[in-house]
Amino acid sequence: MSSAEGVLTWEPATRHTELLAAPVAEAIASTPSARVAAIDAGLADTAAFCEAYDVAMEHSANCVVVAGKRAGEVRYAAVLVLASMRADINGAVRRHLDVRKISFAPMDQAVSLTGMEFGGITPVGLPADWPVLVDEAVVAAGDVVVGSGIRGSKLLLPAAELAALPSAVVLSLSL
Template identity: 80%
Template sequence: MTSASGNLTWHVASASTDLLAPPVVDALGTVPSARVAPIDASLADTAAFCEAYDVGLEHSANCVVVAGKRAGEVRYAAVMVLASARADINGAVRRHLDVRKISFAPHDDAVALTGMEFGGITPVGLPTGWPVLVDSAVVAAGDVVIGSGIRGSKLLVDARELAALPGAEVLDLSVPVRVD
């Protein structure tokens, strides 16, 4: 049986800041439960990470940056869903952000705006004013593994703390992943 902690060795995040992106270090006070573990950066992508480190998909939460447009204005937001589901970007997220068009933010924009590595982006330490849309299933999952701002580590946090991040809103944002 898999768990959130998997087979990783977790350390108090505030004592291992070398494993975090600078914006995440600056925002550690928003996630007091945060623990960090080093990982092989080549295994940072969700499926490879969960398999290699024995972390259940139901305990791994992905953060994606979206960009929506309305009347020429670009609105960025972070969306958190469990790895066992997918975000309803074109439905629930688009309607909530009140934008006509929405898509995943371009790679270079996401990296430049967040100060984090692509594949390690996390809701902890995002730019001020960004909405952080957290799927209700993430909060219900208890402890979850999320990005650390870099590909070479992961954070383990109490998901309720994600719901308390600046700009966070808990919504029903996901649809199950179809397995054929």
């Protein structure tokens, strides 16, 4: 039976910052229970990761960067939703950010603005002025697996710690 831990060997993230992107390593103290595990970078995409490492999709959360515009101003945010669900980007997220248009941030922008690898972006270590919109189903999931800022590892931590990040807002975001 799949769980959040799967078949990986998890170690305290604070002791293995070499497995984290630089901004994640700098911010990891904000999530004291975070554990990290090395993975095959070729298996970083959610479906392949969950299958290869026996991690339940209901305990794997995807973090996407969105960019919304209103009156020429661009507003960025991170959206965290379970891998088993879809985020309501054009509805709940757009309304919360109070923007007229919203889309996924282009890959090169997401990478340069976060200092993280595409496919490994995580809510830990994002720019301080970005809201982190956490779907309530993520919080209800208990322990969740998220990116580590690089494709070669993953973080496992209580979703409550993600909800407690300084810029986090818990909302109903899934479709």
